[in-house]
Amino acid sequence: MNVLVVDDSQMTRMIITKTLGSFGITGVAEAEDGQKALGLFEQKQFDLVFSDWNMPNMNGLELLGEIRKKNPTVPVIMITTEGSKARVEAAITLGVSDYLLKPFTPVALRDKVQKWVTTAKAV
Template sequence: MSKSILIVDDASFMRMMIKDILTKNGFEVVGEAENGKKAVEKYEELNPDLVIMDITMPEMDGIQAVKEIKKMNGEAKIVMCSAMGQQTMVIEAIQAGAKDFIVKPFQADRVIEAVKKVLA
């Protein structure tokens, strides 16, 4: 059975890139959201196996969204994405409950490695 994944990023081309990498590797992308607020709503609606979440977004950032999702489901699996130089935010995201992080620009093998590790 393929694992369902929700992709959250305010840049549509980033969502498209991640979706492309995941679907080519047999994962099912069940939803996309462009900010943290929508991510929380979509998580509740879709209950995906994994969320790939950007940190810096409008309305609600990724860290706040991680906290909200973790309140709904303590077992939620979340992988954060961040641009270079956001180490403090990555640490904050991990403390909030994220399981791993990938750095932009993405390398397909690193995305798949993080996803497989977290879903294992």
Template sequence: MAKLLITDDAAFMRMTLKKMVTDAGFEVVAEAENGLEAVDLYKEHRPDIVTMDITMPEMNGIEALQKIREYDPEAKVIMCSAMGQQNMVVDAIQKGASDFLVKPFDESRIKESLEKTLSK
């Protein structure tokens, strides 16, 4: 069973995503509410995949993506963005993100993204 770290500053979004990924057969090993926490939790848990919100306080998702990929160049990070953040999504993909999801989340798209990312 693949292990996930969910990163989002909104507790409701973490809860929603956690339910969708556990329903799809994945295990959530940790949750972070900002990029700094995500980097520390990644090092502690070494999850198979990280879902990373782009816009967060303290350290945004793109900075956290870069720090995680510096620590582990093989890290698989799926960026999550709201509509209208296309420039940031392009930036994240160029910096090594595996995929991206647009909020509000679509359950079938999440499952597809997780499976595609795992098989890379």
């Protein structure tokens, strides 16, 4: 399974990647902003994307929009501090698959990762 983790925080990328590793997912691709993530997305087929919202160069919402133009079905999970109703609605309109608010507990992240790894494997 190919998973893309996008966050300008190295710490958050490490936490998500480590959690994916606990489900046997290795070789995770990481990007520190939306622009680099889009570059990776254009080069390789991904089965699952975890993305932050607030990032330099291209934010997570813009990345989501670009991803949906290229692949309407790949699960994209936003992991972000952006939790207002308006922001969540904007992400839903662009086709976000799921949402996890920062700060998150290790258990909440694990549950979210397990849900979407299982879903992606079933496709």
